[in-house]
Amino acid sequence: MRNLYIDFDGVVCNSIEVTYKLMEEEGIDRSNFDECEAYYRRLDWNEVLSRVHIINGAIECIRKVVDSHKFDVAILTHVNSINEIVAKVNFISEYFPDLTLISVPKEISKTKMVCTKDAILIDDFPQNLVEWKEAGGYGIRFDLDMDGKGFPVIDRLDQILTNPDILNH
Ligand SMILES: [Mg+2]
Incomplete structure (x- = not known):
């Protein structure tokens, strides 16, 4: 996977x-x-x-993506404090008792925390996607205006299950 x-x-x-x-x-x-x-x-x-509010059914979408068994899913998030890590882990565990959440200190690139080779990152911040691509990964922009800024773009997370460009990459 x-x-x-x-x-x-x-x-x-x-x-x-x-x-x-x-x-x-x-x-x-x-x-x-x-x-x-x-x-x-x-x-x-x-x-x-x-x-907060959940964006475009993100929780149901993540559930669908996990259940598809097409991907090994984890949350990869930048953080500024221990309090932020704890709150985010508690938030995600309420919906998914067994989903990995990886916290990346704000000072370093997301590419430094996990193996990027051929891995997919869905992120709304273009700079993260640029770094991801440079590190050998495949970046997808999440944007509600569907502005990819040079990357494949989605505005609902379950679109990765049906977008042929993404699936065949
Ligand atoms: Mg973001």
């Missing part, structure tokens, strides 16, 4: 949008890099994940 890594923020749920809302509520200046970085380190991710 082929390894399939699915990003969390902006693919499974709208967590980043929620963090922007929280920052606005707290008067954090989003254009100030240091202030943002400090904010993300102390952010309460239980609060964030209590406010």
Whole structure:
């Protein structure tokens, strides 16, 4: 089975949008890099994940993809704190008691945490896909406007089960 890594923020749920809302509520200046970085380190991710919505049936879609037995599925997510790891693991385990979640410290590339050769990454952040491709993997952009930015694009996770370009790659 082929390894399939699915990003969390902006693919499974709208967590980043929620963090922007929280920052606005707290008067954090989003254009100030240091202030943002400090904010993300102390952010309460239980609060964030209590406010998110699931994007385009992502949970049912992941279930379908897992049940298809076509891919070995794991969540691959960038994190800024231990609190964020714990909250994300608890969130995913509520839906999937046995799905692997790999946390990647924000400072390093997702390509450094797992074997990328021929593995698929579904991610909404183009830079992650560029790095993935350079490291020998196959990147798919998740984007609600279906803008692939040079990559195959989907706006529902179960589309990878039916997209011939992806399946035959
Ligand atoms: Mg993302």
